[in-house]
């Protein structure tokens with residue numbers, strides 16, 4: 001009986017979550033017709049300006065670095081280093097780069113949902129300029145994350161430190177916005193320890209590194225999928241829309257597809273688009289059941305114990321037992337308990353009876369049904385399953 005009661009609650013919860021999610025997705029698609037799971041060819045500012053306002057959940061941007069490289073770079077064995085010397089990374093001056101940054105961030109901010117967020121990755125060449133522009137536009141910086149490369153390229157000239165990291169800025173659209181943060185999921189990824197802001201991950205190498213027909217790197221700055229995996233698991237939910245205005249080889253799209261997120265890519269070089277399309281075509285989405293991530297208990301809606309009484313799930317006068325079998329108390333009409341002359345909330349009475357400084361009443365108390373002890377938390381879960389998502 002108790003098992004079937006629990007099974008019913010679980011199945012109702014799954015159905016409600018699924019239906020609510022589907023209807024939000026259908027509504028969004030019908031109303032605004034986003035070019036989902038497409039790569040758009042052109043300048044990202046013009047294209048973002050053509051998209052509906054407040055329609056994107058997360059932007060991941062890996063903009064040009066403005067490396068300002070002077071001349072060729074060689075290894076000690078005289079082989080040429082494959083540096084980022086492409087036209088798309090060339091700007092006449094800091095002023096030109098700043099104007100470009102201001103323009104694409106303005107366009108990005110308009111299309112972000114009020115509770116949306118942005119991640120921008122860069123190196124010391126550009127990230128401080130991007131950071132200032134983000135703050136000037138009203139974005140609210142949540143963290144800067146150091147991506148520490150476990151296998152960085154050495155400093156061949158030996159004139160400076162090995163440049164072994166890049167910086168990512170994570171910012172919400174504005175101060176106080178309710179951005180997505182799957183705290184528990186990131187903690188689970190980190191074997192139960194709170195995720196820190198320094199991430200040690202290798203640069204993109206081996207089979208993951210895409211090659212052109214001549215066997216050369218298809219793109220000089222392809223990012224590792226591990227980086228995007230962590231960002232998308234931590235800062236989006238399944239079916240969220242993730243936009244990348246500097247799509248390159250489509251790392252963001254590939255990981256978004258795997259994780260059951262929708263993506264929109266923008267890229268101005270047709271040759272990279274072909275590489276990205278080919279890559280994403282071969283990606284298989286993970287099964288729905290493995291895409292659910294650990295959620296934070298703090299993000300679940302608060303259910304007062306009084307609601308359990310108001311809704312007749314427990315009646316005034318009904319007896320509760322501590323799950324350790326040591327104490328009992330009676331439910332009162334106002335959602336408080338009385339036991340051994342102690343009156344108060346489920347938490348207060350539990351704490352007083354145990355002589356403890358605090359007690360979580362939801363996990364402390366149970367009630368009897370069909371001869372079995374049932375934790376009262378089951379009733380709270382039932383109410384939550386009706387209101388979540």
Ligand SMILES: C[S@@+](CC[C@H](N)C(=O)[O-])C[C@H]1O[C@@H](n2cnc3c(N)ncnc32)[C@H](O)[C@@H]1O
Nearest residue numbers: 043044062088221222223246248249251267268
């Ligand atoms: C740093 S790379 C991004 C690499 C990508 N994250 C990946 O993993 O492959 C920047 C990309 O932005 C593109 N790009 C530069 N300026 C652009 C613009 N104004 N609009 C659209 N794409 C642009 C470049 O062609 C380049 O592929």
